Amino acid sequence: MVRVRDLSFRRGERVIFDGLDLDIRRGAVTAVMGPSGTGKTTLLKLITGQLRPDAGRVEVGGVAVHELDKSALYRLRRRMGMLFQSGALLTDLNVFDNVAYPLREHTDLSPSLLRKLVLLKLEAVGLRGARALMPSELSGGMARRVALARAIALDPEMILYDEPFTGQDPISMGALVSLIRQLNDAANLTSVLVSHDVAETTRIADHVYLISHGRVVAQGSPAEIAAERSTWVRQFMDGEADGPVHFHYPGPSLAEDLLSRGGR
């Protein structure tokens, strides 16, 4: 479904990707993991065409995303659902209208068909009974599930999740994890999951990519990753503080910074 080849991308001087190769198989849940700031969100934006590569290719369904014109890109995006961390609900619309929003924007469905579709999407996330509530009346976990119902409203072929578990209590997290897997299998979706939550992510992923310093450092099934012995992979997967994965954003040493007379 997605093929990334020899992808290079920088932000100013900072190299984010340097020859990244990655494949996302149709029908599978693929997880992309890596330390903070490694470029996971950037990768999702390159897949959806919000950013363009400096070099290399990003193909979705065999089409190079960065070569599409505006209207073709718009059509492609309709085939992708996105659940971004910041994907807030519209606060002045109730749950039903939030889910109905993309259908009203992009289709000419009759009110009765639209209603049925919205109720089916809400049923899929277990919130049909909450349709009249306003976003302010929802828990964080419920709000994330409504956002998920909205993301699948237009029946996308692929859904991209950016840190969907952030800020969820263990129960909501468990529900969300199962939901992502169920939706993937029931609707024959392709799912891309960016997350820091090693345990939750490896529970549902078919394939895991670990990225660092602009490249794939390990990939495989969760079992293969669990058996991987490299120190980098072990440090990341086991959440150890000491090891080759750096906690600090690159910069001058602390001593240099404290001794310099710079203004900031």
Ligand SMILES: Nc1ncnc2c1ncn2[C@@H]1O[C@H](COP(=O)(O)OP(=O)(O)OP(=O)(O)O)[C@@H](O)[C@H]1O
């Ligand atoms: N709009 C921007 N302009 C300049 N640099 C940016 C911008 N957005 C992100 N970056 C930089 O790009 C790098 C990758 O960011 P990105 O958000 O993709 O990382 P991430 O792996 O998703 O991080 P996290 O796990 O912390 O969410 C970071 O170093 C960040 O500082």
